[in-house]
Amino acid sequence: MSSTIPITSRPRRRAAAFLTTNMAWLWMRQAGGDTHIDDRLGRLALTDQSLVARDNLVAWLALEAGIALASTLGGGYGTDRMAVARRHAHAIITLAGAVRCPSDARP
Numbered sequence: 001m002s003s004t005i006p007i008t009s010r011p012r013r014r015a016a017a018f019l020t021t022n023m024a025w026l027w028m029r030q031a032g033g034d035t036h037i038d039d040r041l042g043r044l045a046l047t048d049q050s051l052v053a054r055d056n057l058v059a060w061l062a063l064e065a066g067i068a069l070a071s072t073l074g075g076g077y078g079t080d081r082m083a084v085a086r087r088h089a090h091a092i093i094t095l096a097g098a099v100r101c102p103s104d105a106r107p
Contacts, residue, residue, distance in 0.1 A: 028072075030072050040077045060098060
């Protein structure tokens with residue numbers, strides 16, 4: 001069973017509340033691929049589309065709060081190495097696109 005991340009989800013509200021109450025100037029995150037449905041260690045069962053939605057949400061929240069965002073890649077224990085590599089590449093591309101066109105990342 002796969003899941004998607006609704007735009008008005010609890011994680012979004014909690015992240016926004018955290019950012020507004022904690023005066024961070026840098027947000028460091030790990031764009032983990034192990035949350036994917038096809039990952040051997042992943043239990044969250046996100047789809048490719050959900051990972052993109054997650055990355056757009058993270059970028060948008062950081063941009064909206066005026067916080068610098070640093071992202072690393074991690075996780076990804078699927079048996080298809082190319083699929084894992086694509087998920088990692090999509091995380092980078094999604095964040096880069098959000099920085100270039102912030103309105104496109106707006107959830």
